[in-house]
Amino acid sequence: MSLIAEPWQRAEVPGTRKAMVINKPEVVVAMIKRAKRSILVVGHQVVETELNDGGKAIDRIIELAKAAGIPVVATAHIIKEFLSRGFKPASWMSAMEIGSRLQDVEWDGLDGKGAYDLALFVGIPYYMEWVMLTGLKNFAQNLKTISLDRFYQPHANWSFPNLPIPKWDEQLKLIINLLKEERREEGAT
Amino acid sequence: MSLKNVRVKIDELKTNIAFIKNLQLSIGRVMEETWEEPVGPTPFPSVTSLREWDMKLLQRYKPYYLPFCELCCLCTFGKCDLSDGKRGACGIDIATQQSRIVLLACCIGAATHVAHARHLIEHLIEKFGRSHPIDVGGMNVELEAPITRLVCGIRPKTLGDLEEVLDYLETQITHLLSATHTGQEGNNLDFESKVFHAGMIDHVGLEIADIAQVAAYGFPKADPEAPLVDLGFGVIDINKPVIMCVGHNVVPTVGIIDYLKSNGLEGQVEVCGLCCTAHDTTRYYPKAKIVGPISWQIRFIRSGVPDLIVLDEQCIRTDALNEAQRIKAPVIVTSDKNCMGLPDRTGDPPDAIVEDLIAGKVPGVLILDPELVGEVAIKTVVKIAPLRKKFKTLPDTSDVVAGAKTCRKCDNCRRACPQDLDIPEAMEAAANGDLSLLADLYEFCIGCTRCEHVCPIGLPIHSYIVRGGEKHLKSEVFKVRSGRGAIQDTEIRNVGSPIVLGEIPGVLAVVGCANYAKGGKEVAEICTEFANRRFIVVTSGCAAMSTGMYKNGEGKSPYETFTGSFEAGCILNVGSCVSNSHIAGAAIKIASIFAKRTLRANYEEIADYILNRVGAVGLAWGAMSQKAASIASGFWRLGVPVIVGPHGAKYRRMLMGRKDRKEDWYVYDARTGERVYVGPTPEHLFYAAETKEEAMVMIAKLCMRPNDTTKGRAIKLTHYIDLHKRMYGTLPNDVHLFVRTKADIPITMKDEIIKILEERGWKETRIPDPTLLPRLIRRRKE
Numbered sequence: 001m002s003l004i005a006e007p008w009q010r011a012e013v014p015g016t017r018k019a020m021v022i023n024k025p026e027v028v029v030a031m032i033k034r035a036k037r038s039i040l041v042v043g044h045q046v047v048e049t050e051l052n053d054g055g056k057a058i059d060r061i062i063e064l065a066k067a068a069g070i071p072v073v074a075t076a077h078i079i080k081e082f083l084s085r086g087f088k089p090a091s092w093m094s095a096m097e098i099g100s101r102l103q104d105v106e107w108d109g110l111d112g113k114g115a116y117d118l119a120l121f122v123g124i125p126y127y128m129e130w131v132m133l134t135g136l137k138n139f140a141q142n143l144k145t146i147s148l149d150r151f152y153q154p155h156a157n158w159s160f161p162n163l164p165i166p167k168w169d170e171q172l173k174l175i176i177n178l179l180k181e182e183r184r185e186e187g188a189t
Numbered sequence: 190m191s192l193k194n195v196r197v198k199i200d201e202l203k204t205n206i207a208f209i210k211n212l213q214l215s216i217g218r219v220m221e222e223t224w225e226e227p228v229g230p231t232p233f234p235s236v237t238s239l240r241e242w243d244m245k246l247l248q249r250y251k252p253y254y255l256p257f258c259e260l261c262c263l264c265t266f267g268k269c270d271l272s273d274g275k276r277g278a279c280g281i282d283i284a285t286q287q288s289r290i291v292l293l294a295c296c297i298g299a300a301t302h303v304a305h306a307r308h309l310i311e312h313l314i315e316k317f318g319r320s321h322p323i324d325v326g327g328m329n330v331e332l333e334a335p336i337t338r339l340v341c342g343i344r345p346k347t348l349g350d351l352e353e354v355l356d357y358l359e360t361q362i363t364h365l366l367s368a369t370h371t372g373q374e375g376n377n378l379d380f381e382s383k384v385f386h387a388g389m390i391d392h393v394g395l396e397i398a399d400i401a402q403v404a405a406y407g408f409p410k411a412d413p414e415a416p417l418v419d420l421g422f423g424v425i426d427i428n429k430p431v432i433m434c435v436g437h438n439v440v441p442t443v444g445i446i447d448y449l450k451s452n453g454l455e456g457q458v459e460v461c462g463l464c465c466t467a468h469d470t471t472r473y474y475p476k477a478k479i480v481g482p483i484s485w486q487i488r489f490i491r492s493g494v495p496d497l498i499v500l501d502e503q504c505i506r507t508d509a510l511n512e513a514q515r516i517k518a519p520v521i522v523t524s525d526k527n528c529m530g531l532p533d534r535t536g537d538p539p540d541a542i543v544e545d546l547i548a549g550k551v552p553g554v555l556i557l558d559p560e561l562v563g564e565v566a567i568k569t570v571v572k573i574a575p576l577r578k579k580f581k582t583l584p585d586t587s588d589v590v591a592g593a594k595t596c597r598k599c600d601n602c603r604r605a606c607p608q609d610l611d612i613p614e615a616m617e618a619a620a621n622g623d624l625s626l627l628a629d630l631y632e633f634c635i636g637c638t639r640c641e642h643v644c645p646i647g648l649p650i651h652s653y654i655v656r657g658g659e660k661h662l663k664s665e666v667f668k669v670r671s672g673r674g675a676i677q678d679t680e681i682r683n684v685g686s687p688i689v690l691g692e693i694p695g696v697l698a699v700v701g702c703a704n705y706a707k708g709g710k711e712v713a714e715i716c717t718e719f720a721n722r723r724f725i726v727v728t729s730g731c732a733a734m735s736t737g738m739y740k741n742g743e744g745k746s747p748y749e750t751f752t753g754s755f756e757a758g759c760i761l762n763v764g765s766c767v768s769n770s771h772i773a774g775a776a777i778k779i780a781s782i783f784a785k786r787t788l789r790a791n792y793e794e795i796a797d798y799i800l801n802r803v804g805a806v807g808l809a810w811g812a813m814s815q816k817a818a819s820i821a822s823g824f825w826r827l828g829v830p831v832i833v834g835p836h837g838a839k840y841r842r843m844l845m846g847r848k849d850r851k852e853d854w855y856v857y858d859a860r861t862g863e864r865v866y867v868g869p870t871p872e873h874l875f876y877a878a879e880t881k882e883e884a885m886v887m888i889a890k891l892c893m894r895p896n897d898t899t900k901g902r903a904i905k906l907t908h909y910i911d912l913h914k915r916m917y918g919t920l921p922n923d924v925h926l927f928v929r930t931k932a933d934i935p936i937t938m939k940d941e942i943i944k945i946l947e948e949r950g951w952k953e954t955r956i957p958d959p960t961l962l963p964r965l966i967r968r969r970k971e
Binding site (some may be wrong): 008009010011014015016017043044075076077079080083084091092094095096097099100103124125126127128131132134135137138139141 | 253254255256257258259260270271272273274283284601604605607609643706835836838839841843845847873876877878879880882883886887916917918919922
């Protein structure tokens with residue numbers, strides 16, 4: 001399995017500016033910490049991706065969302081899967097709808113409290129997320145984007161390289177642990 | 190019929206009242222005066238005639254750009270990097286460039302259909318005469334060409350009348366294409382307006398192509414009982430010589446059928462097809478068979494079953510000749526659009542051509558005479574079939590296992606696969622003798638063979654998948670109703686009222702190509718679900734085939750289960766790509782026949798009517814081509830939303846409404862002139878759904894229209910909410926936006942919805958006589 005930062009789909013050749021590779025989970029944690037308003041957009045493939053511990057990617061993403069305290073938008077039909085796991089996302093809307101909202105610099109967010117400055121993506125089909133991220137890169141320049149998928153998304157600001165599932169899951173767990181630590185430290189202070 | 194380009198020149202005229210010298214009078218067009226219907230405001234509209242209407246749509250449904258490419262390489266200034274707000278050397282920005290590329294795609298699509306129409310109509314005029322009448326449904330279809338009447342303002346009565354329409358279409362496409370040149374249009378919304386124009390032009394091209402072939406070839410004429418024909422790989426009789434026809438232009442295949450019939454060879458040769466030519470072949474000759482959609486081309490060729498391959502135009506594998514050579518099957522190409530480097534033998538004696546093909550002196554020939562194609566094809570296939578003995582290139586199971594053992598596990602195949610199929614995992618299993626994982630991939634494989642081209646050791650991976658799925662392939666035995674053509678005027682009269690009032694919950698048009706993210710079965714499931722919900726479901730093209738490639742518990746295909754009449758609970762196949770015109774035509778006919786709106790050259794008013802009243806939605810779940818783009822754009826201008834599958838996001842821009850912006854959803858009440866909030870109906874004009882479940886919920890939602898009666902809205906809400914609950918496991922979070930009065934609320938859901946309305950601070954509004962056009966206000970409120 002390739003670990004180099006090449007687009008997962010071979011012909012999806014990006015433009016002149018490509019995503020920086022997340023080679024340490026601390027990067028994601030620092031980005032989340034630095035952001036004033038973050039949002040996590042979760043696509044249907046988290047329900048289809050099985051992890052080595054027998055769980056599904058959606059379970060890990062729920063853990064991550066809880067640890068980060070980030071509002072989640074469930075795309076496609078997977079609100080059902082979240083609710084069945086006792087987790088209530090901030091909202092659900094289609095990938096196209098949340099993508100177009102995030103492109104709108106005047107959008108006040110799900111809660112009406114203002115624009116987001118960080119959007120994280122996971123689980124949307126590679127090619128669909130690819131064009132959504134290109135759109136955000138070009139039309140929402142105040143928004144930073146992170147792809148948490150296990151495939152390199154060159155149009156995000158930050159992306160994992162192409163990773164096999166166990167290594168990807170390992171990275172997600174490290175992020176979750178770091179976020180929890182941060183929370184504990186914040187709680188202690 | 191109208192007259193065009195009339196020029197009168199008088200050198201000298203002496204009368205009692207005047208002396209005239211060198212008078213020249215030029216009249217662009219004289220419209221028919223025997224037609225009582227008055228000419229509307231926009232006969233033969235130019236590129237900008239409907240710009241105002243387009244801008245109204247674009248104000249509400251703003252382009253959402255998804256740049257598939259951030260660079261421009263269309264001129265030698267480039268490549269130019271348009272990312273991060275940069276402009277290219279010509280000054281273009283990335284938004285405008287996206288719209289420009291969409292226009293380019295739609296021009297390609299429209300040009301393809303119009304060139305097809307030109308070829309077809311010229312051939313039919315040559316064969317049947319300019320005065321051959323256009324009859325597409327006898328007494329049942331008086332409104333024979335609703336799109337042409339609407340756009341051009343003429344009423345074509347004969348094949349010859351269509352030539353003027355073609356001239357108009359070709360002129361418009363030339364103007365539109367010219368706008369994409371470097372240093373032309375500089376505004377993204379104006380590009381979008383031109384995209385709409387290209388779509389409208391495309392629809393006229395579709396219509397005249399189909400009505401011409403229906404009238405001349407005697408295809409089913411608006412027939413709900415069009416014959417059920419065989420569909421699937423398994424229906425082909427491999428004991429006979431097999432001719433495989435691929436493409437969209439049925440003329441050469443008609444030549445083949447005619448030769449068969451006139452030489453008493455019916456039943457001795459199997460004529461089958463893929464893609465839209467197959468549809469149209471069965472419309473001409475119901476004993477012909479349909480193998481499947483476009484994505485079946487390679488698997489069918491490699492199976493070795495076809496003894497001869499005849500290619501016409503559009504959506505043909507450009508490597509079909511190479512593939513044919515591998516199975517030792519000769520090829521006849523029949524279109525100037527697609528000569529494949531083959532020698533033009535149109536002028537040669539048929540027996541000489543046959544001899545060369547049999548001897549393998551040439552891998553194929555170009556023949557531009559359809560009658561000659563017929564003779565050469567039949568003579569060749571009869572002689573070559575015993576020699577070929579169904580020579581195939583599909584590997585045996587032992588070859589698959591041996592090949593899989595050499596797999597380097599580089600992942601290149603998966604990374605080249607548009608579907609991200611886990612081919613490496615399947616290869617690993619195959620190396621251990623287990624082909625079941627390859628079989629699992631079969632249904633999802635779109636047959637592009639990109640996997641093979643990146644394999645560093647040249648494994649024929651697609652063939653492995655087909656071998657793995659062999660059992661499935663051979664069990665493909667289905668029925669599809671042959672394309673029926675137009676919708677009858679009487680059918681429109683019967684359903685016009687319940688559609689406009691909302692009591693039939695919607696018209697769902699399932700159309701387009703076969704680039705499905707998760708197999709064609711989803712299409713059949715969607716059609717069946719909505720037909721069971723008493724929607725009107727119409728299909729065409731490859732999607733119509735995919736709909737048929739599914740059986741219920743009783744072993745019946747959807748076309749055997751549901752009625753072919755245009756009524757609630759139907760699934761009907763209108764035919765090939767060009768038959769999509771009958772779907773747009775049905776929406777137009779509702780406005781004209783049911784609502785008695787003036788149709789002739791009255792585009793804006795009819796589109797306004799459809800947008801606000803006709804709950805129709807297009808679903809192009811596997812849309813792939815530029816033609817699909819132009820067909821979709823024709824529907825957008827007409828006010829019909831289109832949903833595409835996830836791959837459709839690569840069309841690089843959506844047209845999305847914003848339900849959170851109340852100000853976008855006001856219409857005029859034509860009775861009073863008041864502006865009335867009507868909610869986001871329909872919410873989007875062009876939209877890519879991520880999953881089948883999402884698409885199904887969105888279909889139900891996009892069928893809502895401002896004009897729905899309370900009863901109609903309650904029915905539509907019932908479907909929207911019910912599907913949402915089933916697919917999403919919860920109530921919709923926007924249901925309050927679709928309730929205008931409490932009478933809109935489905936009775937069985939009253940308590941839970943009223944609770945939501947209260948939480949959301951909902952306020953009652955009223956149902957207007959909706960229009961976006963101030964000129965249609967009957968009594969202005971001062």
